[in-house]
Amino acid sequence: MQLYESIFIVRPTVTEEEVTKVVEKMKGVVEKNGGTLLQTENWGKRKLAYEVEKEKKGTYIIFRFKGDGKVINDLEHNYRMEDSIIKFLTVKPSKGDSGTLVMPSADEGRPFRSRSGHDREDRRWSESGKKAD
């Protein structure tokens, strides 16, 4: 079992209800493949650094889970099949990672700042799942 962080962007035209559906579906994919979800976070609609599939904004969803390569394969397959998902990234967080999810600041070119950024109004929700092992 390996710790993974998976992040995907949902098209901005998708309703909040639909976003929730997509999130639930992807959670199901993780669990179906024996993965254990540790954290789910919704950053809400954010401006993208560049246009993706003609969209300038997107809803960012972040998963942290324990699992194996099989989870990643199936999850990424489902991301590709899902029309509302315009981009995704899966990484293995390295050892020094504290596990805190840092929400990037929306404003451009801010000088060095501490890792806070947890005060954005358009943050929708954040939850912690059960601890693995």
Place this chain on the structure above:
Amino acid sequence: MEKGRFTQRKKNCRFCTDKIKYVDYKDTSLLRNFVTERGKIVPRRISGNCASHQRDVGQAIKRARSIALLAFAEER
């Protein structure tokens, strides 16, 4: 002969100084300090980062770009 002109102030790696072990690709306010206005990664000789942290910063910037948190470097 004036020496001061060529002796560079010793730059210390900010991450070593702050004892930061993990450079988070999601921490764009931090990463923006290490990209130029055009979006290029600032080289080590300017950033003052040690080799290992420069590598971490580079990887984090590339990850941030791939998920549209940071822009790709502009062409001239």
